[in-house]
Amino acid sequence: MNTPDTTTGGTDAAGLRERVAALLASHDPATTPRQDFLRARFDAGLAWIHFPEGLGGLGAPRSLQPVVNAALEEAGAPDNDPRRIGIGLGMAAPTVLQYGTAEQQRRFLRPLWTGEEVWCQLFSEPGAGSDLAALATRAVRDGDDWIVDGQKVWTSSAHLARWAILLARTDPALPKHQGLTYFVCDMTDPGVEVRPLRQITGEAEFNEVFLTGVRIPDAHRLGAVGEGWRVAQTTLMNERVAIGGTPVPREGGMIGIVADTWRERPELRTHDLHQRLLKLWVDAEVARLTAERLRQQLRLGRPGPEGSGMKLSFARLNQDISGLEVELLAEDGLTYGDWTMTRPELVDFTGRDAGYRYLRAKGNSIEGGTSEVLLNIIAERVLGLPPEPRTDKDRPWKDLPR
Template identity: 75%
Template sequence: MRRRDDRAVRPVNAETLRERAREFLSKNDPSGMDRLDFLRARFDAGLAWVHFPEGLGGFGAARELQTVVEAELEAAGAPDNDPRRIGIGLGMAAPTILAFGTDEQKQRLLRPLWTGEEVWCQLFSEPGAGSDLAAAGTRAVREGDGWRVTGQKVWTSSAHTARWGILLARTDPDLPKHAGLSYFVLDMTDPGVEVRPLRQITGEAEFNEVFMTQAWVPDSNRLGEVGEGWRVAQTTLMNERIAIGGRPTPREGGMVGAVAGTWRANPDRRTPELHDRLVDLWVRAEALRLAGIRLRQQLAVGSPGPEGSAMKLTFARLAQELSGFEVELLAEDGLRYDDWTLRRPDLVDFNGREAGYRYLRAKGNSIEGGTSEVLRNIIAERVLGLPAEPRVDTKVPWKDLPR
């Protein structure tokens, strides 16, 4: 009788993961391997995201044990998968595929998503359905073994570089708005898909609008059942808010680090009043960082809930207050912003830019990933248990709603 691998029956804890990471590195020297080959091998070894199931980049371990693997790989000088560039895929698409995808979809989509070979975007918001996402009107009409999709999406990050898009579309306009939606994976290279840049206040076109004209989606690219799109989308949205507001950062990382650097570099501009305000902002940023750690610990033992909305809401407000403080500190120098070139960046970098850019770009934080107004409603109703706002359109067929 063939003996089972002793490791297969051992519990996956920090020590076993550390051993597996070291064993992997002994066979895959990052200094002598092609970057993409290394990332593919890491996924296949189960060291990509340890909380995912075996065969899908993980070991079914606790989420927080990922830090053990990252520490070993970082010490060995191993390349990462550039997570900021593929944040939508990692933070939003992957958890949704894991929760609702078929085995074939998981096997086909998750590996190139994690390695960064295929960039993802999110096709949710529309010109007439942003805060009220359930009112989305992009139509998906059944045709043979697939669907023809026609409509417009807006504020789509990474659409200009994306291979795939997670798409919410209306498959039955005769049902109420929440019930007539379905969720698809759209091939962004389909000839029926057109991506146009949206120039922002910063001068960049980080976002896009996407037009779909009879774009083809095979039914095998549907996530969840027909009409189950709103339920599937909730998984995406809950993970999105954690991905934006609860991502791990070191102490004095992110916006507060950039502003603290400006403070240290300009001793002549300091006043006692500004000092007290910066200390208050720094303490709030640290409290938010620690709350993010706690939220991720809770996430390790369950699915994300409405608490992520509070993280994202606080993140947006604090980023805007910090960037406003920095402009005030620099006075007239804070108003200078010279780079109005129409660029289409792959990611947002608050640290590598001037104060004027940070101030302008932070305005979008209260819109992207759910507007602050909607997040306050979610917190009030689902966290605090306050009475829900009156809603008169939830039982009316979507086609009968005024638009």
């Protein structure tokens, strides 16, 4: 990995523009191959500027990242296709940065950011979805390796991924939250089997993953043995911000699609639909501004439980807006383009028809933490309400009914 040129420009807005200019001078986007340009941007510290030097950043304030992005976009530079590698960027990278060794950070972060290696998340299981800490996938120590056996489910991008962040049980004699350890799993290793899960949309965007005697070196463990739950909280908090806090312009996303339909097709309008559209438009604008405030807080430190509120709001809004769109379009809202088995790389809400949006939005209240779990988090960690009774919290996992 090349050493970033720290002699050109500072880490304020003007200095960052100087660094961008230097990068563009040495790597013309019009003639430099895309991957070469992305690698050079990472090595120059302009990937995620708040990361440390040598790891794609400059230790600069996160709030200045838009300065870099805008300057590169204006120059026609390629981006790293962030939607395609969202799990790596939004979930794996913050976890590797916080808990990874220096060697792990050097190995994983650069190809993750450039998109050369796609990541997925092996957390949920058939018997432990909402109650993630009850998971049963086992990792047993064997010298310098761990032998992993189990099954994971609802794994986005598993059919594309090279690496996975994996939570497994290493001590069944401890209570469920204490006996977990966090690993990085090579999805190309023997014993890893990925099977498609066909959804209500007809596509197989999700997968189930079977792990049979998979050997993971201890060098691919993140955090200490038995501290997997603490490490996973970093992943989960960042995941909810990534899902619910994505920046959108005013009247962007799904509410913009419905508003455009309302303006373009006056014959569809009714008073009741008008009132519902106005309410959802206001709700969407409140959510957008709240997400911006959350991102401002995130620039000052790590995400907290507030991200759960944004993810919950995101799910409810998507479902309500897509439902209104189907009603607004009347019989046209019942059409569905092509119910064909495909394995998409991206979830595309805006480039599809209303039927797809209505069906796919149902998954928003499950992925990234179910709405019921998020309500508990908000009640207990944001509002300070008494927690629900949990009789299994201090019992050994092996003694719990399953």
